[in-house]
Amino acid sequence: MLFALERVSENLIEDMKAYAVGRQGIERLEQMIFSALPFEARGIPGWQVWVAFLGYAVGRETLVQEHRKRYDFLRQIICQELAELQTAKLIRDGLDLTLEANALIALVDGIGTGVVINPEQFRPGQQRYLVQRHNGNIPDITPNWDIIWK
Incomplete structure (x- = not known):
């Protein structure tokens, strides 16, 4: 299980870069x-591997700690990106960057888990919309839901 978590984590970091x-x-x-x-x-x-890992890891402290290490690393990457956005004055000062990073991670986890459980619930356009909405990048016009739901 730990090997599977490692592969998923490595692929995620490579894709993010x-x-x-x-x-x-x-x-x-x-x-x-x-x-x-x-x-x-x-x-x-x-995502299926990650969800399966979580189910297996519950109650196994060593696996939970390994998972936390990977999330800590991911949180650091996102916090760095947010700090750079603050420096560039693209997001407001005074934000708790750790909290904001956790919110983004929770959003992604929720969407990804939702796709595993019910793929029709979160189509690609909907996934993009939710991330952009969270980031305050909402279009000024009413979205074309026919496109977003696809």
């Missing part, structure tokens, strides 16, 4: 978050 290349600002952070989401069917197996 690849999605961030050549991007700046809020778009960079959004793309990093998007890299973790199962927009396509090929992204679902990694």
Whole structure:
């Protein structure tokens, strides 16, 4: 189980780096978050492994600690991105960056788990919309729900 968690974690970090290349600002952070989401069917197996790991890890302190280490690392990456956005004055000062990183992680975890349980509930357009909505990047016009729900 630990090997499976390691592979999923390594793939996530590699994908986040690849999605961030050549991007700046809020778009960079959004793309990093998007890299973790199962927009396509090929992204679902990694989520299935992660959900299975969580179920198995409950009550096994060594596995829980290993999971926490990976989340701590992920939180550090997101906090760094948020700090850079603050420095660039793209997000407001005074935010608790750890809390904001945790909120983004929780959003991704909720969406990813939702896709594993009920793929029709979170289609790719909906996943993108929810991340952009969280980041305050909501369009000024009423969204075309026919596109978002696909």
